[in-house]
Amino acid sequence: MLRKLLKYAFRTLVLLLVFLASALLAMRFAIQGREVRVPKLAGLTPAEAERVANSDGLVLSIESRFYSSAVPEGRIVSQSPAPDATVRRGWKVRVAESLGTQRAAVPNLIGQSQHAAEINISRRGLEIGSIGMIHLPGAQPETVISQNPPPDATEVASPKVGLIFAVSDNSERYVMPNFVNKPLAEAAASVQKNGFALGKVQHVTAVEGNNSAPAETVLRQSPQAGQKVAAGATIIFDVKQ
Numbered sequence: 001m002l003r004k005l006l007k008y009a010f011r012t013l014v015l016l017l018v019f020l021a022s023a024l025l026a027m028r029f030a031i032q033g034r035e036v037r038v039p040k041l042a043g044l045t046p047a048e049a050e051r052v053a054n055s056d057g058l059v060l061s062i063e064s065r066f067y068s069s070a071v072p073e074g075r076i077v078s079q080s081p082a083p084d085a086t087v088r089r090g091w092k093v094r095v096a097e098s099l100g101t102q103r104a105a106v107p108n109l110i111g112q113s114q115h116a117a118e119i120n121i122s123r124r125g126l127e128i129g130s131i132g133m134i135h136l137p138g139a140q141p142e143t144v145i146s147q148n149p150p151p152d153a154t155e156v157a158s159p160k161v162g163l164i165f166a167v168s169d170n171s172e173r174y175v176m177p178n179f180v181n182k183p184l185a186e187a188a189a190s191v192q193k194n195g196f197a198l199g200k201v202q203h204v205t206a207v208e209g210n211n212s213a214p215a216e217t218v219l220r221q222s223p224q225a226g227q228k229v230a231a232g233a234t235i236i237f238d239v240k241q
Contacts, residue, residue: 040083041076041095049076049095057089063203065097066157073100078205080215080241094203094241099159106161108151109144114165117144121161129160130199130222130236134229139166148222157204162222167230176235178225184216184239191235199234203241213240 036056041049046062053060071077077098081087104124109117114131121128129148139145146164149156177194179187184201191198204219213219220238223229 034089035086036089036091038079038081038083038085038087038091038093041079041093042083043071044076045074046076046095046097053093058087059090059092061092061094062097063094065099065159066205067100067102067155067159068098069101069155071098071100073098078241080203096203096205096241102154102156104159106147106149106151106153106156109147109161109163110151111140112144113142114144114163117163125159127160129158129162130234131162132164132223132229132233132236133167134164134223134227134233135168136166136228141166141168146223158202160202162236164223164227174229174231174233176221176223176225176227176229176233179218179221179235179237180225181213182218184218184237187218187237195231196229197232197234199236202236202238204238205241215240 036058038058039052039056041052041060044052046060050060066077068077075098076095079093079095081091081093104126106126107120107124109120112120118128134145136145143166144163145166148162174194177190179190182190188198188201217240218237219240222236223233
């Protein structure tokens with residue numbers, strides 16, 4: 001009697017294992033059936049890229065625009081995830097659109113008010129980027145004391161011009177830490193922990209000297225490391241795609 005029970009239990013166990021293996025195999029095939037390879041979108045227009053992405057069940061998102069002497073204006077210059085990466089259907093593919101070769105010279109905004117700086121920037125077809133506020137002894141409050149890119153810069157990557165304005169010395173000041181080359185998650189946590197505010201995070205393809213940095217690494221920050229800033233200052237990051 002005991003032998004029959006053991007034999008029955010063994011058969012039941014074998015059948016259960018076969019059922020579980022079949023279920024896992026079916027689940028694997030189902031998951032793989034929802035996976036697609038990311039197509040190459042570089043060089044396409046946004047409309048063409050959207051059609052290609054949608055045909056594979058992906059979602060296109062134009063995250064930024066950059067100058068490029070190699071890719072014509074109005075074409076996709078970079079993408080993330082990279083071509084041939086395997087993702088699930090419905091995944092968002094972030095792309096950057098080319099603005100063509102840089103045509104506008106970056107104006108000298110040092111000493112100007114915010115209103116005057118905004119006018120000079122817009123007249124040249126550029127955009128206001130990050131804005132920071134710090135106290136600088138001897139500087140006229142509410143005037144530009146630093147800009148990025150610098151005046152008359154050539155071969156810049158983005159049409160955005162970041163500005164730092166002088167403010168009155170009426171709050172505690174801190175020395176800005178260096179977040180460059182740190183993972184975005186670590187930098188963002190440190191920003192909030194130290195009482196600063198995290199501003200816009202801009203994903204870029206590369207910054208000179210950091211082409212080999214891994215994805216989601218901070219390539220540039222504003223205000224820059226070493227500058228004195230007020231408590232609660234907003235910090236802007238450029239992050240590797």
